[in-house]
Amino acid sequence: MQHYLLIPFLPFAAFLINILFGRMLLKEKAHWVSILAVAVSWVVSVMTLLDVISGKTLNQDVYTWILSGNFRVSVGFLIDQLTAVMLIVVTTCSMLIHIYSVGYMHGDSGYYRFFSYLSLFTFCMLMLVMANNFLQLYFGWEGVGLCSYFLIGYYFDKKSASDAGKKAFIVNRFGDFGFGIGIFVIFLTFGTVYYEPVFSQAAGFATKSINFLGYDLHLMTVIALLLFCGSIGKSAQMPLHVWLPDAMEGPTPVSALIHAATMVTAGVFLVARCNAIFSLSELALTIVALTGAITSLFAASIGLVQNDIKRIIAYSTISQLGYMFLACGVGGYTAGVFHLYTHAFFKALLFLCAGSVMHAMAGELNLHKMGGLKKYMPVTYITMLLASLSIAGIPGFAGFFSKDEILWLAYSSTNPVGKFVWLIGTLVAFLTAFYSFRLIFLTFHGSFRGTHEQEHHLHESPKTMTVPLMLLCIGAIASGWIGISNLIGELVGIEHLNWFTGFMQPVLGHPEGHGTHAEEWGVMLISIMAGVSGIGLAYYLYIKRPELPDKIMAQFSTAHRVLFNKYYVDELYDLLIIRPALWTAKNVLIGVGDVRIIEAIVNGVPASIGGFSKQLRRLQTGLLQHYATIMAMGLFVIGAFMLLRNW
């Protein structure tokens, strides 16, 4: 048991050391502490994975966190197949990105701060995936949100950066609101918030309904959808996706680690972890699948026209996350987690390459000011090209295997929306290939369109940055090979080639594909064609006929404007939520509620008493003899009354 504790707590120790001593003592050496910690965590994680493969899982409490009446929850760890895979994803990406940051953040004034946040993030993310109960999951969930807030707003003197950090946190709170209530309902239903008893008893409640806010609803649907609220926020799905593109204000390694590889996939992890609950509600699964599908199409369409290199990758992330939910929604939890795992590598790689480009371009992000970079930055070019091939789903690369599995499961699913989401998925595969290669062609091919000064400055990034790129590139290509479809296995004569699905089966169950081999080959072929034609179209438009895109844009200017402005969702929220809230606060609550009503009563009562006493004070002339006269008269009256009464 003890060595598992090292996995999260080493990064935590690194965080403490850096935040306490970083500013005064460590300064430019701060990265050593963090890298050392995460490297040891990685080693232990690999050992843990080997343990799990050999069949040793673990579910153990460390200490009682909260105890109140019949509510008890601990800090505790659950190590099973899902956790082990997540551990590898988190620690590997985290470690490589730590190393990359040494070069990328070199010379930054908040160097120690950056590394302490990275360590804290790694800690929280590991607590999240290792939790054995919902509350600790929530702890990690909010913890990564906190780190994301810090890191997005890392350049806090920029208003846009601090705005983006704040936005990310608050938008996530909307999701967490549902998630939190989901935890309440779970506790009230099961009397516990531990995974193990909840998941094992869930089937017994499959047909129960619950009176929720006055409506009688299917219990498991309510729980699943409330939990899914949290996922929507954290994984930036519609309609809470608005924070992720803005989150690109953070330093690029952060975008790679938090907003591509790890944190944003926590929502998918949550759904996969709770598959026992989701599987009991057809409606919830359908909603998950539709949300995923629509988000992925929506985000991909925005990605087509953006000019900011990081934002394109951000929309691509939202789109791929939608893919993962699509997979979970059709019951393919394994496929979702598999895509999460491959995506972590190629998407982190894409971001880091973008960071490398930014590094060379002195912070320039606009695609139209780049071009022809491949001769200056060969390593970055090749790695980014490979990552793009992976995301485009070209056979042999990691992305192909996971994406293909998702599409096949969607196609063959018994869910009524299965075919529909497959169709969207295939369309998105085409769009993804197109905008990914639009990015590649505009950045690396053609001639340089920036200023002379920038051109003079162009250079390949230092070793600390390129080595992580190359290592991640291995992942982007090979990480998918553990989950090669059994179909291909049969072709080459290896049974059960899809090791990943078998490995995950104890936790995530076995996905059901209902279809013939011919159909499966067909789906695969269509997805390959979608990818290839996307690349082809990008090649045609941006290499062959570079004048065409502008013409098309002019032709469809309205559509372009809508897409370029992200369907005006931000503006809509501003109009519907932010402005009314502020307006209410300013005009209704303060202006009318507090001032006109409450204060009027409060000040009115004393004022009327004051008015009365103002009349009374006229009697007080301050002249002694007036008072004495009144006293004497009073005396006389009383005396007279006494005498007369006795008569």
Place this chain on the structure above:
Amino acid sequence: MVPLNWYLILSAAVFSIGIFGFLTRRNIIIMFMSIELMLNAVNISLVAFSHYLQDLRGHVLVFFIITVAAAEASIGLAIIIALFRNKNTVHVDEMNEMKG
């Protein structure tokens, strides 16, 4: 033997003179003396009743009153002097700081 009534009439007369003086005069010293008159009117009636009832407690009470009155008179005069030093007048119409 002078009858009790005569003492009481004297007492009432002195008391009335005191009240009249207190209410009509504006000089604070005279007002002060009027207060003393009223006090002494009470003393007269107390002594008279004491003699009439053959009860010495009335006398004792009068001694107390005289003592307290002496103390009161000295404090009162001190206040008047303090007032005079501040306002340069002993005219009560000009002392209306207690006006509400």
Place this chain on the structure above:
Amino acid sequence: MDQATVNTLGFPILSLLIFLPVAGALGLLLMKSSQEGLIRMFALLVSIAGFLLSLPLFTAFDKTTHAMQFVERHAWIPAWNINYHLGLDGISILFVLLSTLVTILCILISWNSIKVKVKEFYISLLVVEAAMIGVFCSLDFFLFYIFWEAMLIPMYLLIGVWGGPNRIYAAVKFFLFTLVGSVLMLVGIIVLYLYSGGTFNILELSTRIYPYDMQLWLFWAFFAAFAVKVPMFPVHTWLPDAHTEAPTAGSVILAAVLIKMGAYGFLRFSLPILPEASKAMTPVMITLSVIAIIYGGIICLAQTDLKRLIAYSSVSHMGFVTLGIFALNVQGMEGGILQMINHGIVTGGLFLGVGVIYDRTHTRQISDYGGVASVMPVYASLFIVFTFASIGLPATNGFIGEFLILLGGFKANQWAGVLAASGIIIGAGYMLWLYQRVFFMETSEKVSGLHDLDTRELIALLPMVILIFWIGIYPDTFLGFMHESVRHLLERVNSGSAHGVSVAKNIVEILK
């Protein structure tokens, strides 16, 4: 009846705790006003001595019983059966500790900012401390009322003498609001005294049964006093004014301890003495709490004044407290009590933090700030701990309290739980916006060149930070105190009349 006669410590610790600050105040009276350094040091030493003296409470408290502990009882005015009766249970003990701690921090934070009438300032502060401890220890209603009112006077002076430009208005408003409420409570106390045949003993009163109509009237009489103090919607308007105008130490005491007395009053008096009325009034109380949470939160969004914003956030947070208490289940109530402590720590910390920066810039306008994080990094990092504790981030104390309250609230009434939970979103909104406007973005003119925290300020802020994480990570240290007392209290409330009748029967039999 006499469940409470134990004092495991060999000395009258509670009396010492109450009278040590009083003695300190008397000592200060004897000093020359010009010796300001000496005065400060003396006041600090007295407050530290008080805190050290209160630590045995923490260690010697027996968590396995709901009975009153460290009890002292002496006849005071035997003719009216008024006793000097002190004691602590799991509900009140933490507040005594909080009071002694907060006083130290207040003295530290006012070290340089109070420049006029220094002696009188520290005398007032020590007298407030004595009265606060007295309120939480009293087991005699008469004694309680005396402490309750006694606290008003020094507090009135703190706001009215050392406050901001509009201090007189704020002080008078504070005084009148509280006084009107407490006068009604006094009537209630007298009614109880007469009805019970002449006892002010709170423990005894809490075992009797009273006619339902009478309970109802008494409930509203007590409500007047306690709701104003909490402050509950709609009698909260004194709080923003008082907080805004009070000096830092005044705001801290107000936020950390004083407004807890209202909620404490509900727990100590309304619920156990008037169980049926409390139960019947639960819907009203929950509604008011939820309104306070949302109303207070939204109003924060429009504030332009640092202290005013935090004051309104108090309204919202105290709404959580009353929601938890009137959820009438274990989670809600324990969460409510813990949240009272939490709010004391967090909002106290926020006010301490605002005091630190106000001393440097002398402005409370949020728009005057910006970029403080660049010039004062240590301060910024401590302040963000308070900010996130206020938002209720897991691993800070705010989370434990709010989670338990919302869980309890949801259990009691789903709508209340859901609506109150939306308060957490609003909370994140206004706190982060505040933090952004003050600490982030470009360094403003007024802020540039400020020096970071000095050692004294760091010492004043650190205990709060440590407590935030302590409660957040290992809350059992604090929750453990409450379990038995809360269980007992809920038994009394929920068993309702049945329990009351049986107790009454026992009394009758004993009397026979």
